[in-house]
Amino acid sequence: MAHIRKNSVNKSRDYPWEIYTLKELVHATNNFHNDNKIGEGGFGSIAVKRLKAMSAKAEMEFAVEVEILGRVRHKNLLGLRGFYAGGDERLIVYDYMPNHSLITHLHGQLAADCLLDWPRRMSIVIGSADGLAYLHHEAHPHIIHRDIKASNVLLDSEFQAKVADFGFAKLIPDGVTHMTTRVKGTLGYLAPEYAMWGKVSESCDVYSFGILLLEIVSAKKPIEKLPGGVKRDIVQWATPYVQKGIFDHIADPRLKGKYDRAQLQTAIMIAMRCTDGNPENRPSMLEVLEWLKNGVGSRKKEIAIVKYPVDETEDEDYGDDDTDYEGYGKGNSGARMVRVGSRRRFSSVALSSPPNVLQELDAILFPVAKNSTMIAKI
Numbered sequence: 001m002a003h004i005r006k007n008s009v010n011k012s013r014d015y016p017w018e019i020y021t022l023k024e025l026v027h028a029t030n031n032f033h034n035d036n037k038i039g040e041g042g043f044g045s046i047a048v049k050r051l052k053a054m055s056a057k058a059e060m061e062f063a064v065e066v067e068i069l070g071r072v073r074h075k076n077l078l079g080l081r082g083f084y085a086g087g088d089e090r091l092i093v094y095d096y097m098p099n100h101s102l103i104t105h106l107h108g109q110l111a112a113d114c115l116l117d118w119p120r121r122m123s124i125v126i127g128s129a130d131g132l133a134y135l136h137h138e139a140h141p142h143i144i145h146r147d148i149k150a151s152n153v154l155l156d157s158e159f160q161a162k163v164a165d166f167g168f169a170k171l172i173p174d175g176v177t178h179m180t181t182r183v184k185g186t187l188g189y190l191a192p193e194y195a196m197w198g199k200v201s202e203s204c205d206v207y208s209f210g211i212l213l214l215e216i217v218s219a220k221k222p223i224e225k226l227p228g229g230v231k232r233d234i235v236q237w238a239t240p241y242v243q244k245g246i247f248d249h250i251a252d253p254r255l256k257g258k259y260d261r262a263q264l265q266t267a268i269m270i271a272m273r274c275t276d277g278n279p280e281n282r283p284s285m286l287e288v289l290e291w292l293k294n295g296v297g298s299r300k301k302e303i304a305i306v307k308y309p310v311d312e313t314e315d316e317d318y319g320d321d322d323t324d325y326e327g328y329g330k331g332n333s334g335a336r337m338v339r340v341g342s343r344r345r346f347s348s349v350a351l352s353s354p355p356n357v358l359q360e361l362d363a364i365l366f367p368v369a370k371n372s373t374m375i376a377k378i
Contacts (some may be wrong), residue, residue: 017070018082018093025084025091045096046081054088061167062090068166072139076131078154078164097162099155106150106219111254118259120159121216125267126292127161128153132209133285135163136202142172144200147185148208149222150215170200188222188233193279203279206288210274214238217267219252235275242272266295 025048026032032050051058062085069080069092084091102124104110116124128148135143145152146168154162168184180198183190191207193199211222214234222234241249247265248257270291276282283291 017080020082020084020091020093022084022086022089022091025093045098047094047096049092049094051090051092054090058090062092064169065092065166068143068169068171072135072143074131074134074138076127076161076163077134078162094164095156095162097154098157099159101151101164102153102155102161102216103150105155106215107221111219114254116159116216118255118263122263122267122292123159124153124155124161125213125216126289128163128212129209129285129289129292131161131163132205133289136205136285141174142202144170144172144179144202145205145208146170146200147189148205148212149186149189150212153212172202191279192277199279201279202285203282206274206282206285207279209285209288210271210282211235213267213271213274214250217252217264217271218250219254235272238268238272242268263295266291 029048032048051062062083066080066083069078073079078097079095081093081095083093099105099115100110101108105113105116132145132148135145143166145163145166147165148163152163152165154164156162170179170181172179179200181200183195183198185194185208187195189208189211191204194204194207211234214220215222218234218238220234220237223231224234224237225231238250241247247261247268250268251257251259251264270283270288274282274288
C-alpha cells in the first residue's frame with residue numbers, strides 16, 4: 001500500500017492540514033481506483049474525495065468545504081488532512097472511516113448484517129448531535145451544515161459518528177439569526193421554511209437531525225414509495241404510532257425487540273420535537289444533546305407534521321448561492337404553508353397528542369412551551 005508523505009510546501013506554516021501534490025495522490029490511489037483508501041502514512045489511514053468535473057458550483061463547494069474543515073476540530077466531525085487544487089483537479093483528503101457511512105448500514109450493502117445494535121445507534125445519535133451542537137454553538141463563526149443526512153454521517157473503527165460533507169455549509173456572521181439563500185440539500189431532510197422560502201438557520205439542521213433520528217431508530221427512509229406511486233415521509237408514517245403511544249411499531253424490526261423501550265420513546269419524542277413545522281418551536285442542538293445524554297425526552301401538546309416537496313432528485317440545486325442576511329421577526333410564525341399554483345405543495349396538520357405519553361416529563365422540561373403550531377389547509 002502506498003504511503004503519503006508530508007508535503008514540504010507548508011512545513012514553515014502553522015496549518016492543521018497538508019497541501020499534497022497531484023503526483024502523490026495519483027500514486028497513492030492507484031490513479032484514483034474505486035477503492036479510495038489511499039494510504040497508511042505515519043499519521044494513519046486516509047481517504048480522498050475527488051470532485052467531479054470542475055464548474056463554478058464545484059469550485060465553490062470545494063472552497064467552502066476546505067475552509068470549514070480547516071476551521072473546526074471536534075471528535076464527531078470528519079477531520080481534514082489536506083487537499084490539492086490545481087488545473088481542473090480538486091481533491092480533499094480526510095481521515096479514513098473503515099465502517100463507511102451510516103446509510104450503508106441502514107439501507108445499503110451492510111444493512112443485512114445488522115451491525116448497528118441499539119447501543120451503537122444511540123451512540124451514533126449522540127455523537128451526531130454533539131458534532132452539530134459544536135457547529136451551531138462553539139465554532140466561530142457559527143456554522144449551519146445544510147445537508148444533514150445518513151450518507152453524511154461516517155463511522156470510524158469504533159462506530160463513532162463523524163459528521164461529514166461541508167460543501168453546502170454556511171458561516172453565520174455575528175448577530176445574524178437567519179439567512180435567505182438558494183435551496184441546497186437533500187429532499188426528505190429539508191425543513192419546510194427552507195424548502196419553500198430559502199430561509200436557513202440552525203433550526204434547519206435541527207429539523208434534518210430529527211428526520212435522521214427517526215431514520216436511525218426505524219431504518220425507514222425519509223421518503224418511501226407506496227403502491228400506486230404514492231410517497232410518504234417518515235414523520236407522516238411515525239405519527240399515528242406516536243398518537244397511540246405504540247412506539248415499538250416504529251423500532252427497526254431487525255433489532256428484534258433488543259432495545260431499551262424508555263430510550264426508544266425518548267428518541268422518538270425528541271425527533272418529533274425537532275421536526276415541528278414551526279422553526280421557533282424547535283429546540284436548539286444543545287438542548288437536544290442534553291436530552292439525549294440525560295435520557296429524557298419531550299412531548300408537545302400538539303405536534304405539527306409537515307409534508308415537504310417530494311421529487312425524484314436526490315440533491316436539488318436551485319441556482320447560484322445568493323444569500324441575504326436577515327433576522328427572524330418575533331411574530332413571524334410563518335403559519336401559511338401553501339404556495340398556490342406551485343408544483344410543490346406543503347401542508348401541516350394539527351394532531352392530537354398521545355394519551356399520557358411523557359406528560360410529567362413534558363411539564364418538567366417545558367413548563368412554558370409554546371402552544372402554536374403551523375396549520376394550513378389545502
